[in-house]
Amino acid sequence: MWRFLSVFIRRARLFCVHFSPARGFLAACTATSLLLLFLPQRTPPAPPELAASLTHDLSTLTVIAVRPKVLGYDRDQFGHGWAHSLNQHTGQLCTTREAVLQDTFALHDCRDRRELGVAHPQLDPYTGRAMDPTHVDIDHIVPLSAAWDLGAWSWTSQRRRDFANDAQLNLVAVDSTINRTKSDATLSAWMPPDPRQHCAYAARYIHVSAVYGLAITRADERTARAACGL
Known part of the structure; x- marks a missing residue:
């Protein structure tokens, strides 16, 4: 054809x-x-390394028919707000949110909010457009309530807290409006507005799920494969 x-x-x-x-x-x-x-238009093939990583992660995951609705979810199940820790790059004691903002916008002091007002804009990873540093949210790649439904309900409190504050794997600074349109959606219900970001986003979502042993739905698996041309 x-x-x-x-x-x-x-x-x-x-x-x-x-x-x-x-x-x-x-x-x-x-x-x-x-x-x-x-x-x-056909989806361009993913870079070989990304395709191999995604294929491996998908092979390790439990795939279920649909996302269940598990009662009992509350944000506090993942810790009361952001955790405090030493920023590994600066040695400052910051909240996880402050540390992500500091790394994203190259701030000198994670606790000085005035710096955000004069920080250089960075590109939003979901839209490819410049982000206003004063209108930024910290997005969980795999949303907390989705994680709860897909397996986190059975975790210890400490593991849920670690998941919610995992800046290396599961957190990214994004435009606040875009973040709120995503809400708690999984892959099949929401993808970044910029199609060029679909594969990278899907691969990261699947990787987080694999690292933490969360299930994914069949629809999410299909979406990930399609996003990366697998």
Whole structure:
């Protein structure tokens, strides 16, 4: 099917170049342009290392039909707010949120909020656009309530707290509006607005799930494979 369409489009383009003054051919060229506009685009293949990592992670996960709704979720099940720890890059005592912001915007003092007002904008990993440093949320790649439903309900309090504050794997600074549109959605319900970010986001979501032993749904597995062209 794709081979046929490719041949058709190439020949139609030649007609457009050589015969477009003729009214009949002009109509054909218009139809071809519309076909090119609305034809679905193939997902480009993922970089080999990312594809291999995603394939491995998927092979280790428990895949379930649908996301269950497990009663008892509360944000405090994952700790009362952000944890405090030493920022490994600066040695300062910061909350996890402050540490992520400090690393993202290269702040000197994680506790000085005035620095955010003059910090250089960074690119939002979900949109590819510049983020306003004063309108940023810290997103959990795998949302806490989704994690609860997919296995975290059975964890110890300390493991849930570690998960909620895992800046290396599960946290990223993003535009606050984008973060709130995501809410607690899993892969099949939400992906970054910028299609160029789909594979990296899906691979990271799956990696977090694999590291922490969380289940994923069949729909999320299909979404991850499609995002990376597997």
